[in-house]
Amino acid sequence: MSRLSFLLAFVMAITCTATSAQQATSLQNTAAAKSTDNALTVAGLFKDHMVLQRECDAAIWGTVEAGRTVVVAPSWTHDTFTATANEHGHWRTSIKTPAAGGPFRIDVNSGSETKQLSDVLIGEVWICSGQSNMQWKLRGFGVDHFKEDVQKATISTIRFCDVPQVLALNGQDDVNARWTVCSPETALNFSAVAYFFGSRLHQELDVPIGLISTNWGGSSAEAWTSPEVLQRDFPEFNEQSATYGAIAEQSGTLFSRGQKPPKGLNQRSPSVLFNAMIRPLVPFAFRGVIWYQGESNVTHPEQYRRLFPAMIRDWRTRWGRGNFPFYFVQIAPFAYKQEPVSAAFLREAQMMSLSEPNTAMVVTMDVGNPTNIHPKPKKPVGQRLALLALKHDYGRTDLVASGPIYSGYSVEQDAIRIHFGELESGLASRDGKPLTHFTIAGADRTFVDASAVIDGDTIVVRSDQITKPVAVRFGWGSGDMTNLSNQAGLPASSFRTDDWPIR
Secondary structure (H helix, E strand, O other): OOHHHHHHHHHHHHHOOOOOOOHHHHHHHHHHHHOOOOOOOOOOOOOOEEEEEEOOOEEEEEOOOOEEEEEEEEOOOOOEEEOOOOOOOOOOOOOOEEHHOOOOOOEEEEOOOEEEEEEEEEEEEEEEEHHHHHHHHHHHHHHOOHHHHHHHOEEEEEEEEEEEEEEEOOOOOOOEEEEEEEEEEHOOOEEEEHHHEEEEEEHOOOOOOEEEEEOOOOOOOHOOOOHHHHHHHOOOHHHHHHEEEEEEEHHEEEEEEEEEEOOOOOOOOOOHHHHHHHHHOOOOOOEEEEEEOOOHHOOOOOHHHHHHHHHHHHHHHHOOOOOEEEEOOOOOOOOOOOEEEEEEEEHHHHHHHHOOOOOOOOOOOOOOOOOOOOOOOOHHHHHHHHHHHHHHHOOOOOOOOOOEEEEEEEEEEEEEEEEEOOOOOEEEEEEEEOOOEEEEEOOOOOOEEEEEEEEEOOOEEEEEEEEEEEEEEOOOOOOOOOOOOOOOOOOOOEEEOOOOOOO
């Protein structure tokens, strides 16, 4: 048995007998606590004002006395849907949802008890996850920064769901989420990126929009990945996870935001956010995921090449809904202290993740801030994510949703010609000035500044200092704010033509 396997078994044993204050009071244990007294519960993700994904079989679940039958009756149909609780008191069924609309009511009856969900809408549901740039609320930039947008946020058919921020050392079955109706006040307290994404979808689709916010500033990709995947494919996390046994023995297994966790445990610890903030959402039905994360993994770009795609596959496997859309934001320009190992290597790792099916990436080379890891322009980020969804999921093939994507190069005497894909509207300089942040190198691998000129659908790069060029890099400084875009104003990602080792 591996160290992590032993550790997971130990933590589970500790969890079964622990009586810490955190466990006794944690909202995450609602379902487990109620199942012991046989009361009917509906999982904490199902609340008044929620949105269910339209035109699908939407799972609904909870707890009740073992062997008891639960009947779910939605008001949009005369059909009912039943489930029988297993020996642990867990029940689950699926209800067929109609086309977009509402409000509706859902009655859940166990014979002796009835739970009612009211003001339920049917529409499009998206999970919005990641670290601080996804978590950052509209209010976080000052009330005046998005004043006009907030004033227009009285949109009763957009609903926000906040998943509580909790670290968990073992997998949780429930989460006490909260759904709210979009208003100027609730929008201020919601993710800025998620709000601008959802409001653009609402504007274009005119259907209810549900946005599930599950994020934590400073979190790492490994924290959002299941222990089973890390144990199998990433043994480098075993030693870090080995501290969990002692932590569980001393302090319990759950730590809510605001509590001070034991030394060595935080939102970058392996699997702790998957356990508490993703696992309890499965198998809730939704359309897709938007994701903004990577800053906390910037020092390990080679690992991220494997880790991020593994996390995407992990989530898709857990839900069992196929390759649902997974759209992510490339980290923005910022002058990290980790130079000379450039953040561009992490951006490269993110671009490489596009090899996963049904993924797409928003580039932010034009809306970063070299001196602030939390740049203020969140509206273009959310709207660019919406462009991807509108084009790939909602039939808007007329939209340009991606900037130029580097596809290859050719050496031509003293110059290198760069080729691109995704050129629906041609190459351009975003500000009308000469292209910036191109460098070129010869066989000695020493890069120097270069001129870059648009030539049709290609760019020709050269420097008087290099007579026999070998490689080109673009936007390769951590904080480089570049101006290469397409005619629609969407920026190109940083890229390199070489595959030389990271250094």
